Amino acid sequence: MNYIGSKFKLSSWLDEEIRKVVGNDLSDKVFCDIFAGTGIVGRTFKPHVKKVIANDLEYYSYVLNRNYIGNHEKIKNQEELIEELNNLPLKRDLSIKIIAGAEEVIDSILKMKMAKELILFAKK
Ligand SMILES: C[S@@+](CC[C@H](N)C(=O)[O-])C[C@H]1O[C@@H](n2cnc3c(N)ncnc32)[C@H](O)[C@@H]1O
Numbered sequence: 001m002n003y004i005g006s007k008f009k010l011s012s013w014l015d016e017e018i019r020k021v022v023g024n025d026l027s028d029k030v031f032c033d034i035f036a037g038t039g040i041v042g043r044t045f046k047p048h049v050k051k052v053i054a055n056d057l058e059y060y061s062y063v064l065n066r067n068y069i070g071n072h073e074k075i076k077n078q079e080e081l082i083e084e085l086n087n088l089p090l091k092r093d094l095s096i097k098i099i100a101g102a103e104e105v106i107d108s109i110l111k112m113k114m115a116k117e118l119i120l121f122a123k124k
Contacts, residue, residue: 006040036056
């Protein structure tokens with residue numbers, strides 16, 4: 001996730017500086033990302049350390065870190081799960097709340113067959 005407070009551009013510098021302090025072998029270290037945000041800092045260290053602890057006040061960060069830090073094994077039936085998600089029925093009320101008044105965005109980004117129909121429905 002790209003956002004203004006992300007430390008993505010600093011991650012290689014952090015890696016270098018931390019190794020200068022604790023040494024190059026991080027394999028027995030626990031890395032604590034206390035304001036984890038997008039999780040980019042913890043992700044940088046994850047392949048090299050014993051464990052990453054990600055902490056943040058916000059739910060968005062939990063979701064991102066649960067995925068990027070928590071998931072470490074390939075999902076065996078991922079194709080099946082993606083297929084299931086792609087075939088979920090549209091939730092009409094929810095879609096209407098999100099897209100009402102945003103015809104151009106929906107047209108250009110989602111390109112969903114249902115979008116125009118839902119927008120017309122929302123205007124009623
Ligand atoms: C600058 S951002 C994240 C930086 C992060 N290293 C990154 O690259 O995405 C700071 C984060 O600190 C979190 N935060 C602020 N105050 C906090 C608190 N008291 N406890 C836990 N998280 C907090 C915010 O929710 C936000 O996600």
